[in-house]
Amino acid sequence: MIGRQPAGSAHRGALIDGQAPKVSRFARAVPPISTVLASLLGVLPIVTDAPTIPPLGLLTVLGWRLLRPELWRAWMALPLGLADDLLTGQVPGTAMATWTVIFLILDIVDERFLFRDYMLDWAIAAVAICLAITAGLLSSGQHIAQLPLFMPQMALAILCFPLVERICARIDRWRLQR
Amino acid sequence: MAPPKHRRPGFSRRAQYGLFAGYVIATIGVVIALAAIAAWRLDPTGFALVRGAALDATAPLTAAGASVSRGLSDMGAEVGAYWNAGARNRQMTQEVATMRSALVQARAARFENARLKRLLKLVDRTPETIVSTRIIGSTASGTRRLATIAAGSGDGVRPGQPVRSGEGLVGRIFETGRGAARLLMLTDTGSTVPVRLARNGLPALVTGNGDGRLRVRPLIAGENPFRRGDLLLTSGTGGLYPPNVPVAVITGADALTPLARPLADPDRTDFVLVQAIYAPEAAAPPPGLPTTAGTAGAP
Numbered sequence: 001m002i003g004r005q006p007a008g009s010a011h012r013g014a015l016i017d018g019q020a021p022k023v024s025r026f027a028r029a030v031p032p033i034s035t036v037l038a039s040l041l042g043v044l045p046i047v048t049d050a051p052t053i054p055p056l057g058l059l060t061v062l063g064w065r066l067l068r069p070e071l072w073r074a075w076m077a078l079p080l081g082l083a084d085d086l087l088t089g090q091v092p093g094t095a096m097a098t099w100t101v102i103f104l105i106l107d108i109v110d111e112r113f114l115f116r117d118y119m120l121d122w123a124i125a126a127v128a129i130c131l132a133i134t135a136g137l138l139s140s141g142q143h144i145a146q147l148p149l150f151m152p153q154m155a156l157a158i159l160c161f162p163l164v165e166r167i168c169a170r171i172d173r174w175r176l177q178r
Numbered sequence: 179m180a181p182p183k184h185r186r187p188g189f190s191r192r193a194q195y196g197l198f199a200g201y202v203i204a205t206i207g208v209v210i211a212l213a214a215i216a217a218w219r220l221d222p223t224g225f226a227l228v229r230g231a232a233l234d235a236t237a238p239l240t241a242a243g244a245s246v247s248r249g250l251s252d253m254g255a256e257v258g259a260y261w262n263a264g265a266r267n268r269q270m271t272q273e274v275a276t277m278r279s280a281l282v283q284a285r286a287a288r289f290e291n292a293r294l295k296r297l298l299k300l301v302d303r304t305p306e307t308i309v310s311t312r313i314i315g316s317t318a319s320g321t322r323r324l325a326t327i328a329a330g331s332g333d334g335v336r337p338g339q340p341v342r343s344g345e346g347l348v349g350r351i352f353e354t355g356r357g358a359a360r361l362l363m364l365t366d367t368g369s370t371v372p373v374r375l376a377r378n379g380l381p382a383l384v385t386g387n388g389d390g391r392l393r394v395r396p397l398i399a400g401e402n403p404f405r406r407g408d409l410l411l412t413s414g415t416g417g418l419y420p421p422n423v424p425v426a427v428i429t430g431a432d433a434l435t436p437l438a439r440p441l442a443d444p445d446r447t448d449f450v451l452v453q454a455i456y457a458p459e460a461a462a463p464p465p466g467l468p469t470t471a472g473t474a475g476a477p
Contacts, residue, residue: 074204086232089324092225093214100208136321139215142367149388
């Protein structure tokens with residue numbers, strides 16, 4: 001592998017290795033924009049009296065992070081989380097804090113599990129989703145005893161994750177081909 | 179999948195510093211975010227401006243899609259209506275017959291009521307309607323049950339004002355933008371409404387259960403006074419909600435704290451009325467989201 005980049009592994013990794021970045025400005029902008037758009041899907045006019053819709057911003061950010069670990073530094077979760085907080089009307093700082101902590105943990109995970117497969121990625125995402133929803137529950141002033149109410153949402157979010165990651169992969173291929 | 183490269187910067191001093199700075203920024207950011215959460219819990223009004231702006235920015239988007247999703251959800255109801263049209267027709271004919279006599283009685287009672295009130299020189303206010311508007315969305319993925327309406331502080335909407343629809347109480351305003359506002363729905367675990375039983379006037383409190391149902395707590399100790407199908411009206415206690423607005427119907431009366439279903443289904447409700455706080459001198463709702471009672475919410 002020395003001296004040869006795997007296909008599409010451009011970005012920061014290439015920069016650090018002393019090579020010029022091969023990816024256009026547009027292709028760099030696509031992942032953050034797609035994440036903000038996913039957060040924006042949360043304001044679609046669906047009025048429900050129980051938490052049902054999976055947190056799409058979180059799913060997308062996890063999809064990108066697990067698909068392309070070299071894409072973002074951990075601090076990138078701060079602006080993305082801030083946008084998600086403002087768009088979805090959560091307590092300000094919730095997604096900012098949880099997403100960044102998830103990114104930091106994933107950096108450690110990257111060191112530990114050098115070669116991951118699809119199922120392991122899914123398991124990591126599942127843990128991250130549960131953590132994030134629980135954190136949102138606590139930050140909005142609710143009691144931990146209410147957690148069972150959010151089980152359906154968690155289950156749905158975990159089941160939706162492969163789909164979201166698939167969509168991220170499709171977008172990724174599209175943006176790098178341009 | 180091969181391990182990513184950028185976590186091992188090698189001997190390049192610049193890359194090492196860059197990596198370290200990234201982690202420092204991330205950590206500082208997390209601390210700031212946690213401080214923001216704490217600040218919001220203490221004083222939510224501090225974020226009103228920026229949150230209101232974000233609300234205003236997303237409201238047109240939500241409103242544009244509202245008609246589409248409402249049309250889709252109506253379609254299901256239409257098909258269902260055809261399915262049992264005959265049975266419904268018979269049932270409704272019967273209901274109309276019984277309602278007609280009840281209506282005559284109600285008219286007589288209203289007249290007598292007004293006469294007795296005049297006799298007592300009782301001061302009664304009629305709740306003033308601030309604006310009638312549409313529910314355009316909700317935070318379906320969020321952890322609190324909030325809905326967005328298409329009117330904001332520009333229309334006179336203020337935090338704390340009760341919101342009702344034709345069917346019954348929907349909730350109360352909790353934050354406002356210029357042209358949109360968020361309301362805390364009855365079903366949120368932090369919402370508590372003082373009610374009384376329509377049948378015999380027994381006082382109770384209705385709290386959101388978080389899953390679309392409400393929990394009813396009678397204020398008088400003793401036997402469970404609720405029956406299945408009992409109607410709950412606001413009592414006007416506390417001065418926030420006007421009295422005699424329908425709130426919910428008891429659905430399960432066997433449990434220790436019976437469950438009720440809100441009459442105004444926010445999913446189907448399109449137009450709502452924002453009303454003035456009933457007795458502003460008595461009610462001073464705390465700003466922002468109420469926190470949930472500790473052990474009470476355990477389902």
